Amino acid sequence: MVTRAARFLKRLFTVDPAELVRSGQRDLRLDFFRGLALWFIFLDHIPSNLVNWITVRNYGFSDATEIFIFISGYSASIAYGGTMRRRGFWLAAARILRRCWQLYVAHIFLFVIFTAQIAYVASRFNNPMFSEEMQVVDFLNDPSATLVQALLLKFRPANLDILPLYIVLLLVFPLVLWALERRPVWVLAASAFLYGVVLATRVNLPGYPPGEGWFFNPFAWQLLFVIGALLGRVHGSAQPAVPRNRVLLGSALAYLLFAFLVAMSWQIPLLAPIVPQWVGSLIYPISKTDLDPLRLIDFLSLAYVTMWLVAADAPFLKWRVSRPLVRCGQQSLYVFCASIVLSFSGHFFLIEVNDSFAAQLAVSVAGIALMVALAYLLGWYRRAERAESVEHKGSARPLPRA
Amino acid sequence: MTRNRRTRPGHGLSLAAVLFLLLGGTAAAEGFDPETTCAVPEEIAGTGLPLPHVAAKLKAREVVGIVVIGSGSSSGMGASSLAEAYPARLTGELGKLFPDAKFELTNLSKRGQLASEMEERFATEVAAAHPALVIWQTGTADAVKGVDLASFGQVLESGIDKLRALDADVILMNSQYSPHTLTALDTGPYRDYMRWAIQSRSAILFHRYTMMKYWVEEGVIDFSSPSKADQTRNDDLVHGCIAYRLAREIEGAVKSGAGEDAKE
Numbered sequence: 001m002v003t004r005a006a007r008f009l010k011r012l013f014t015v016d017p018a019e020l021v022r023s024g025q026r027d028l029r030l031d032f033f034r035g036l037a038l039w040f041i042f043l044d045h046i047p048s049n050l051v052n053w054i055t056v057r058n059y060g061f062s063d064a065t066e067i068f069i070f071i072s073g074y075s076a077s078i079a080y081g082g083t084m085r086r087r088g089f090w091l092a093a094a095r096i097l098r099r100c101w102q103l104y105v106a107h108i109f110l111f112v113i114f115t116a117q118i119a120y121v122a123s124r125f126n127n128p129m130f131s132e133e134m135q136v137v138d139f140l141n142d143p144s145a146t147l148v149q150a151l152l153l154k155f156r157p158a159n160l161d162i163l164p165l166y167i168v169l170l171l172v173f174p175l176v177l178w179a180l181e182r183r184p185v186w187v188l189a190a191s192a193f194l195y196g197v198v199l200a201t202r203v204n205l206p207g208y209p210p211g212e213g214w215f216f217n218p219f220a221w222q223l224l225f226v227i228g229a230l231l232g233r234v235h236g237s238a239q240p241a242v243p244r245n246r247v248l249l250g251s252a253l254a255y256l257l258f259a260f261l262v263a264m265s266w267q268i269p270l271l272a273p274i275v276p277q278w279v280g281s282l283i284y285p286i287s288k289t290d291l292d293p294l295r296l297i298d299f300l301s302l303a304y305v306t307m308w309l310v311a312a313d314a315p316f317l318k319w320r321v322s323r324p325l326v327r328c329g330q331q332s333l334y335v336f337c338a339s340i341v342l343s344f345s346g347h348f349f350l351i352e353v354n355d356s357f358a359a360q361l362a363v364s365v366a367g368i369a370l371m372v373a374l375a376y377l378l379g380w381y382r383r384a385e386r387a388e389s390v391e392h393k394g395s396a397r398p399l400p401r402a
Numbered sequence: 403m404t405r406n407r408r409t410r411p412g413h414g415l416s417l418a419a420v421l422f423l424l425l426g427g428t429a430a431a432e433g434f435d436p437e438t439t440c441a442v443p444e445e446i447a448g449t450g451l452p453l454p455h456v457a458a459k460l461k462a463r464e465v466v467g468i469v470v471i472g473s474g475s476s477s478g479m480g481a482s483s484l485a486e487a488y489p490a491r492l493t494g495e496l497g498k499l500f501p502d503a504k505f506e507l508t509n510l511s512k513r514g515q516l517a518s519e520m521e522e523r524f525a526t527e528v529a530a531a532h533p534a535l536v537i538w539q540t541g542t543a544d545a546v547k548g549v550d551l552a553s554f555g556q557v558l559e560s561g562i563d564k565l566r567a568l569d570a571d572v573i574l575m576n577s578q579y580s581p582h583t584l585t586a587l588d589t590g591p592y593r594d595y596m597r598w599a600i601q602s603r604s605a606i607l608f609h610r611y612t613m614m615k616y617w618v619e620e621g622v623i624d625f626s627s628p629s630k631a632d633q634t635r636n637d638d639l640v641h642g643c644i645a646y647r648l649a650r651e652i653e654g655a656v657k658s659g660a661g662e663d664a665k666e
Contacts, residue, residue, distance in 0.1 A: 005500060008489055047584040049613075118586050125582045125627060129480025129637040132473055132513060133580040135546045136587040158588040212548045266597065270445050280601030285555045332630065344585055351581040355619065 026315040027078075027235060029310055032072045038335050040064035040327050042367055045343035047171040048350050050357055051364040056302075058267060061286055065162060066299035069221055071331075072166060073228025076173060076237040078152070080233050084177055093174035096308050100170045106337050114157055114395030115140070117344050131278055149208035156207070156215070159340065165216040168205070168261040169225045176226065184230060190267040194219055198290050213289070220291040224299070242307050252301035259298045261308050324368075334378055335371050342367040407617035436495075440643035442616055446609040447647075448654035453571040453606070455534040457656045465504045469531050469570075470494070471520050472539025475578055476511035480637040488644040489537075499581050508533070515544050518553055521561040529568050531638075536565045536607075537648070539575035541592040558599040572605035573651070581625055586613035608651060610644060620655065 008018055031320040041064045043052040057063030076266070084092035139146040139155070151157035153164045179187045197203060198220040204213030231242070262283070265271045286292045328335045346363040353359070459466045470476055470489040478487035486492075489509045496505050508531040510523065517540040528536060538561065544554050558574070564571045576596050577589040594609060600607045617623045623636045624644075 012598055031557075045585075047588075047590075048581060121586075125625075127480065127582075127625060127633045129475065129633070129635065129640065130578065130580045130583060130625075131479055132475065132546065133540050133578065133583040133587055135514070157586055159585060171621035202550075207548070209548070212550060215548075262513070266594075268445060272601075275601065277601060278597070284601055285552065285595055287552060290552055315476050347585055351584075 001315045010037050015223065020352055022244075025252045026145070026231040028322075029306075029311050029312055029314070030075055031326040032317055032322060033067060033306070035327070035329030036074075036331050037064040037067035038332060038339055039325070039368055041068065041162075041336070042339035042343050042371065045340065045363060046347045046350065046360075046363065046367075048347060049360045049364060051358050051360055053057040058263060059184075060256060060302065061292070061295045061304065065216070065288075065296065066224060067290075068162065069165070069169075069224050070228040070303065072297065073169075074232035074235070075224035076170065077177065077227075077229035077232030080177055081181070081233060083209060084181060088172070089178055089402055092177065096170055096174050096177075098159065100167055102303075102333065103163055103167045103170065106155075106333060107160065107167065109153070110160055110163070110340050111157070111335055113341055114160060114344065117348065119358040120155075145208075154206060158215075159343070160255070161215045163336075164214070165218055165221055169222055170220045173229075176229065178261055180226075180229060180233065184233070186225060188230060191223050195223040195291075199293070202290065204289070215289055217289050217291070220289070221322035224291065224296065227300075239383070242304065244308060248304065252304045255297060256305065259294075259301075327379055328371055331355045335375050338371050341366070343371060404608050405515075407438050429640050431597050434639075434642055436643060436646035439622060439639070440617075440646045442647065446616075448651050450654055451606050451657045452658050453535060453573075453652060453655040455569060455571045455650065459534045460500065460656060463607075464501070465506050466535065467531055468505060468507045468535045468537065469528050469533040469535040470507065470509045470511060470537045470539070471523070471528060471590075472511040472537070472575065473512075473543045474513040475542070476509065476537075476539045476575075477513050478514065480513075481641045482634050482638055486638045486641055488641040488648070491645035492648055493644055495570050496528040496652065497647045499649055499653045501598070511539070514555060516547065516549060517541070517557045517561065518549075521564065524561060524568070528565070528570075533570045534566075534616050535571045535573065535652070537573045537575060538562075538565070541589055541596060542577040545577065545587055551595060554592060555599060556594040558595060559603060560583045562603040562605050564597060566604065568642050573608050573648070574600060574605055575608040577613050579618060579619065606651065606655065608648065613643070613647060660665050660666045 001185045004354075034393045040052075040055040040057070043055050044057060044064060045047060046052065055064065056067070080096050083095060119140055120136050122140060123133065128133070146155055153167065156164050176187060180251070198217060201220055202213075204217045207213050264274055265273075283294060286294050288295065312315075317326070346367050349363055350359060407666060408614045428442065456466055470492075472495060474488070478489075481487035489507060489511070493505045493507050496503070510527055510531075520538070520540060533573070540558075541554075562572050564575075572594050577595045580587070589611070614623070617640070618625065621640055624632070627636075638639060
């Protein structure tokens with residue numbers, strides 16, 4: 001058992017690059033679960049929606065953010081690792097930074113939409129009961145500071161926190177990937193050390209207004225991205241990425257059950273006594289900002305159980321009903337942006353027009369349908385473009401994946 | 403963290419900031435039936451946790467000092483007048499439930515105050531009122547300013563300790579449910595920290611957010627109308643219901659601890 005785990009770690013860190021060059025097959029699990037995370041993010045971002053009861057955050061410590069960041073690290077390593085091995089550091093770095101720029105533009109676009117919506121609400125609703133809450137829109141009164149701080153990613157309104165995290169993680173990823181190709185152990189050690197420093201000192205990137213840090217502390221969340229990237233390196237090789245160990249599986253399941261019970265005690269006040277006071281003072285608070293170890297272990301357990309249960313060639317991934325999720329996962333950036341805009345609009349509809357359960361259900365279904373439609377449209381467009389470029393050049397070199 | 407453990411002076415009636423002494427029913431008379439209007443699901447209706455200091459005062463037939471310290475909503479924002487705000491109406495509601503008792507309420511709330519700013523006043527202004535119960539409403543101003551969550555959590559814990567050291571029971575009250583600002587202002591993480599703080603400290607959490615959300619969903623209140631008159635009616639209703647539910651929470655707590663004597 002121990003030797004099996006040791007063998008796996010050794011393989012992980014000494015993977016033969018030649019073996020990796022041919023990792024051509026796209027792993028549908030990545031697309032499927034990233035698609036699922038995007039749907040969850042959409043639902044979770046509509047606060048007044050009963051349908052978000054189905055999302056993962058209600059049943060444990062971690063939520064869709066962990067899934068999204070982990071899979072992003074995993075697929076970044078697949079997408080750019082191959083380029084770096086075949087074409088060298090500079091082209092891979094250029095592609096990563098181009099992606100980074102796309103994310104930045106997308107974030108600023110979302111910021112503008114968000115600001116427009118908030119400005120409308122602020123001008124229309126001025127119930128004195130909520131004047132304290134409405135101070136959150138005071139940034140509209142100081143556009144010169146706000147806009148500059150938003151461009152610097154220091155000012156990030158609520159719900160617009162994930163992309164800035166992803167942007168700074170990708171910004172340093174060329175160097176991380178370069179080091180991962182050579183000294184993976186050192187990279188993991190350095191990443192874990194930085195995470196430890198955060199837990200000890202709470203060091204964070206500066207935000208705006210001054211004195212406050214990022215809601216998702218990049219110095220902590222980088223660990224999950226790096227773990228994803230590390231596992232992504234052995235992706236596509238003949239052996240399964242993670243050893244099948246019953247003791248590990250048992251511990252993961254036990255931990256998930258513990259997290260489930262604690263999470264239930266938050267949802268149902270009557271269940272609160274099931275968490276004894278000494279357990280409470282031991283585990284609380286559970287910091288999302290600094291990716292509390294309880295959250296990290298929760299997500300890693302979930303990922304392990306999922307990898308155990310779902311093989312890369314699991315039949316359900318190819319079922320027709322899975323297609324919408326897979327397609328959303330394949331167009332993650334655009335679908336993510338759409339999900340944010342749609343969650344704003346959906347929430348707006350619920351509080352302005354109708355907030356019955358039927359309306360909540362309708363908004364949830366309509367939003368997901370629009371995300372799926374966008375994913376299909378983009379997929380169709382991409383294939384059409386590719387077909388045309390093949391016609392012109394007569395070569396079938398695939399476009400880089402991102 | 404300095405803990406200011408004072409010797410307990412007699413129950414002084416010479417209070418500086420007494421806003422309200424016991425009166426019968428207040429202004430909200432017309433057709434307000436809180437028992438049906440302000441109903442909430444059972445799991446948030448009452449915690450059943452004891453308030454030993456309040457129970458002891460009631461048993462000894464002494465004046466029960468209550469301090470409300472919070473931010474905008476507790477300072478009366480939204481209510482058509484200060485007398486319509488929940489702190490002022492609380493004594494009226496308590497008077498109905500405990501007709502023989504005497505309650506003395508001091509409201510120290512200030513708009514926009516952070517938890518840390520309120521906590522600094524515990525040893526001075528709050529202590530001066532000699533409360534048997536402190537209702538600490540917080541979390542909203544901190545969420546607006548984006549105060550670091552870990553330090554917010556620490557302030558909650560040390561704040562509860564300070565209040566307990568004053569020989570007072572503690573009820574924490576969380577943020578309002580504010581539908582229009584939900585996409586811009588997420589009070590969720592701050593409410594989580596309040597829920598966690600009471601797990602390791604002896605205090606009661608008053609689920610104001612969940613209650614208001616429930617009333618909106620049930621159509622009891624409706625914040626979507628931009629008309630001023632509708633707003634005022636809804637806002638007064640919310641304050642009235644909060645006062646009613648607080649009084650019921652206190653009643654339940656006193657009854658649950660009735661068998662045992664107050665522990666020091």
